[in-house]
Amino acid sequence: MAEWTSKIAQKPLANRFGTPLYILNPDQLTRNARDFIALTGAPASVVYPVKSNPSLAVLRVLASLGCAADCAAEQEVRLARMAGIPYSSIVYNSPVPDRALPASLYRARATVVADSEPILRVLALRVAAAPHHAKLLLRVNPREPVEYLHHEDWQSLTSHSSSAAKFGIPSEASPSNTRSGGLPPTRNSQFSPPPPGAPRLRGTPRRPSP
DSSP: OOGGGGGSOHHHHHHHHOSSOOOOOHHHHHHHHHHHHHHHSSGGGOEEEGGGOOOHHHHHHHHHTTOEEEESSHHHHHHHHHTTOOGGGEEEOOSSOOSHHHHHHHHTTOEEEEOSHHHHHHHHHHHTTSOOOSEEEEOEEOSSOOOOSSOOTTHHHHSTTOTTOOSOEETTTHHHHHHHHTOOBOOOBTTBOOOTTOOOOTTOOOOOOO
């Protein structure tokens, strides 16, 4: 834990404001965020998961630095917008998405992560005619085996190429849905651009030229 917490008179604050009490050090948060920015090379590459601490105070500090927000629900999107984070810096990523929300966020130029065929079909119907200024990322389960360095029981629920995997679109299913809807997916690993000459998934449509 950061050393600044030892300098706080916690009991008087608890007596004044009650407990549980959340104390934010904006200077420490700024230093921490800038360390991540230096590591990633750009503020927008630091994507803060709003669910971890949906505090407007935290989000406003991150917004002032140009950081992005990872949102899994409409309320989290609203908090990010209230803090001043633009739609272009919002990543919507939810295992149980509201079917209307991804379409509206895509139109607003946010980044939408799709990990099921029903969501792809909804997007194809609702935004195929919209200008493609947003990013659509596909969470794909490739058929090739993917191994972990350390094995745990929970990995069977999340690992690629597992019949028990709860998230992700089978690689053989995603290209046809995307192509028929006219939606250009951004093909990458996690959220970083692929290196030049990187192989693409079989059957994945190439992104149209601007």
